[in-house]
Amino acid sequence: MSGFILAIDQGTTSTRAIVFDGAMKVVASGQKEFTQHYPASGWVEHDPEEIWATVVWSVKEALRKAKLTAKDITAIGITNQRETVVLWDRATGKPVHNAIVWQDRRTAPLCARLKKAGLEPKFTRKTGLLLDPYFSGTKIAWILDKVKGARKRADRGELLAGTIDSFLIWRLTGGRLHATDATNASRMLVYNIATNEWDAELLKILDIPASLLAQVKDCADDFGVTDAALFGAEIPIRGVAGDQQAATIGQACFEPGMMKSTYGTGCFALLNTGSDMVRSKNRLLTTIAYRLDGRTTYALEGSIFIAGAAVQWLRDGLKIIGKSEHSGELAARADETQNVYLVPAFVGLGAPHWDADARGAIFGLTRNSGPAEFARATLESVAYQTRDLLDAMKKDWKSGAKRTVLRVDGGMVASDWTMQRLADILDAPVDRPTILETTALGAAWLAGSQAGVWPKAAEFAAKWALDRRFEPGMDKAVRARKIAGWQDAVRRTLSRPR
16 A cells, blocks of 8 residues: 545635645645635525535545546545535435535524523533534524425435535445544534434434434544545545544644644634543533544533634735735734724634624724734734633643643644734743644544554654744733733623623
8 A cells, every 4th residue: 555645624615635645744735715605694605516526626636736546545534624514315415405604603593492491401411512503403403494395305314414524425435325423423413422322312302313314433434435436446535533623633632631723714722631521611612532443532622713714804804914824914013002902703702602692893993003903903812712712621621720732733823923922822832833734634644544554643643743832922911911901802792791
């Protein structure tokens, strides 16, 4: 076997396919963006057929650039945007509706009704999640209720449902396998993370037929082989994980107490808690970090809905920067005497507030406030939100009082200014690795290790390499003042002030 591994990274705004060699180095990649659909206020959709087309194109492009054929690829690993769901016809594979994206808020009324009925503690106890439109289960219920004929077809066993990984596995294998992995299943709002099975009681509450759902496998497992007609030969699929868990693996956070934060469209921080399924008292999520060889490792997770998306807002909405990477340069020129705060609640606030009805706000503007101050406030908002998550994690976990070193990845971490400000606000070191494509690397490692051509966890972790450590340097009094201003801004933004 060649040792070449192909990672399919199906994200929120684009799809990438990356070829890694036997030394776990990037050989070539293909990437293609796809359309974001906003059919109503707070609604976000993707066309599953367009996503599928970008996957096929990206894989072929990566192989072309690498001068390889499908026969050269030992295995495929898949990572995907979590919580985004598709329902499709079991016989034809045709979706019955656009994919409803993780950012979508249309099921807020259903979540509110379930909360009012006193059901949130039951969902949290079994799934580790909260009743929020973010998660997949209420999206499936919405499609069944709102798409004409969908519920009757589902009851007859004619439809299948799943997160994007399941849809891709179905398509890649020519409809031979309906499967997912434990990390994606754990985000569905109907998966019991203690028993590792779909929960009949929760399915009944949401009125979701169990026949819709996929077989749940380990993250490194046999997910079938691709249809030979797609790429010229069959390729085994041997690894699957949701994007944030894949990044946790790619950052080699295999030991309890290790923490990573990914700064992409949103920001997602995971703290490995080992076999300890920590029940958060600070509105964090208890989730599955990964499941390998039948053994489940858990994590505390904090989810921030808007991170890099706020920088895109500076670029595309306000048009004050031409490219996203210019945001740090602009922020560095801001007037430090101005206390401008952006609370980027464009699609509500995630952890630890979980306020679906909050909306973005900006505070502290003066006549002298301009593009530089907006840029600084935008980048600082990511640091403040991360600080909120870290504080909650330290309160929740028995070992959380230890000094935390945060491993970071994602598009935003290329900015030295942003990473230094993150370290300053956290009052903790921030480690940026040499390989920033950690999400794809995590998916590739799952496939490569399962195929027997990449090293096991300990050796893989030993190869993790530091690019730069950012140490906190902000004056303690300045930090305290800035954090107090942020907390006041959040209180003013919440739809239900506490």
